[in-house]
Amino acid sequence: MQVLTEYRRIQHQGEAHYGQHLLVTALGCNENILSIESMYHFLQNMADEIDMVRYGPPIVARFGGGIETGLSGVQLIETSAIMFHTNDAHRDMYLDVFSCKTFEESTVRKVLDEFLAPTSVKTELLYRK
Template identity: 75%
Template sequence: MTQALTEYRRLQHNGEPHYGQHLIATALSCNEGILSIERLYDFLQRLADDIDMVRYGPPIVARFGEGHEVGISGVQLIQTSSITIHTNDAHRDMYLDVFSCKSFAEETVRSVVEEFLSPTSLSCEVFFRK
């Protein structure tokens, strides 16, 4: 593998170089914080900081949708990619994606989600992308 490709795919997983780590999480039946644009704004900033990412500008967070699809969506750009959320007001569920070409700890993501939103159920899957 060339030097340039090794620098580009700098994460090692199972002895192979990868471009990025992608965590997807589903948090169900969260507390009332999930209904607050301000709380989710703070959540995105805190999550980026706690997983040791460099934030690129402030988060963008807005509530929109119709009927059972009303919820909040947000994105925090980070120097190494992005953190995105989508929520559902009616069920108080959140769907989270964290993607970065810099490694981060799944347990830290779980901890921040639990602290901010206290879901009754939290599942995470981690993928490594080539």
């Protein structure tokens, strides 16, 4: 049985991969992290800045209870999705950017810094087969 792999168009270390997946932990963000409207614009801007085609409008909602209250949001893109979860009490954000089209980690960081000015950022970049 022949396995087709044309859809694996991202090259990393000499191998074909399906997608690039950036995981970001951003701690100590500014007050924009508390605003549904600001985070809606964050998702739109992130998609535009990393050169993705947005599919519909973002969805951003606040829910949870007590110390687990925060926002969750998603912007579908033609090549996958950008999504986040936040914690209001600590102003922390957990962001995932996944796409089968390449993007620059430095651009994600630039948008993050401009919108949320976190005091600490940790990233992990995975290549998905």
